[in-house]
Amino acid sequence: MSKIIKVNHAAILKSIIENRRSVFPKNYTGERIDEQIIEDILSSATFAPQHKKTRPWRFKVFRDEEKFQLGQELARIYKATCAEALFLEKKYADITNKISKTDVIITLSVNFSGLVPEWEEIAAVSMAVQNMYLTASVNEVGCYWSSPAMIKHLDQFLGLEENQKCYGLFYMGKI
Numbered sequence: 001m002s003k004i005i006k007v008n009h010a011a012i013l014k015s016i017i018e019n020r021r022s023v024f025p026k027n028y029t030g031e032r033i034d035e036q037i038i039e040d041i042l043s044s045a046t047f048a049p050q051h052k053k054t055r056p057w058r059f060k061v062f063r064d065e066e067k068f069q070l071g072q073e074l075a076r077i078y079k080a081t082c083a084e085a086l087f088l089e090k091k092y093a094d095i096t097n098k099i100s101k102t103d104v105i106i107t108l109s110v111n112f113s114g115l116v117p118e119w120e121e122i123a124a125v126s127m128a129v130q131n132m133y134l135t136a137s138v139n140e141v142g143c144y145w146s147s148p149a150m151i152k153h154l155d156q157f158l159g160l161e162e163n164q165k166c167y168g169l170f171y172m173g174k175i
């Protein structure tokens with residue numbers, strides 16, 4: 001690789017990393033993200049480092065009707081698990097409102113292979129999510145990692161196995 005190309009790569013990468021930001025559903029335009037960009041975001045995740053090639057990431061993509069079902073499930077979990085004294089009608093309504101403002105949600109789960117310590121699998125998935133953030137960012141897709149208490153109760157809805165756990169929801173929308 002020539003020195004000039006190397007310098008350009010370094011400058012471009014620096015700019016992409018430094019300009020990445022979390023963007024929240026209230027700032028999404030409501031336009032649809034191209035399927036190819038969603039594919040690219042998911043593909044970039046799989047280039048993350050991983051110990052012993054365990055490929056610990058388990059992603060599920062929710063859009064359209066399935067996305068609304070996920071929203072209803074999150075709202076149901078909030079109502080079912082929140083102590084009556086702490087329950088807020090606004091928070092309950094906000095769960096589904098936020099989902100309506102979002103084009104695509106990817107659930108972020110980890111598969112624990114037993115081949116490496118659990119923290120290494122979580123670390124590898126976190127690195128995969130950083131790749132997703134960066135790929136979204138350069139494609140003018142806003143995104144953020146959300147980790148509400150409700151995700152502890154999503155196992156059945158997501159069809160997770162005993163050795164898998166959901167660590168977040170990756171909200172995405174055009175900006």
Ligand SMILES: Cc1cc2nc3c(=O)[nH]c(=O)nc-3n(C[C@H](O)[C@H](O)[C@H](O)COP(=O)(O)O)c2cc1C
Nearest residue numbers: 020021022023024126144145146147148149167168
């Ligand atoms: C593991 C993880 C969990 C997060 N969970 C939430 C969350 O539940 N709610 C939220 O508003 N932001 C969440 N965030 C996003 C942070 O709020 C955001 O990264 C932080 O404000 C820094 O902003 P930046 O991403 O633009 O640098 C999470 C980020 C990470 C890495």
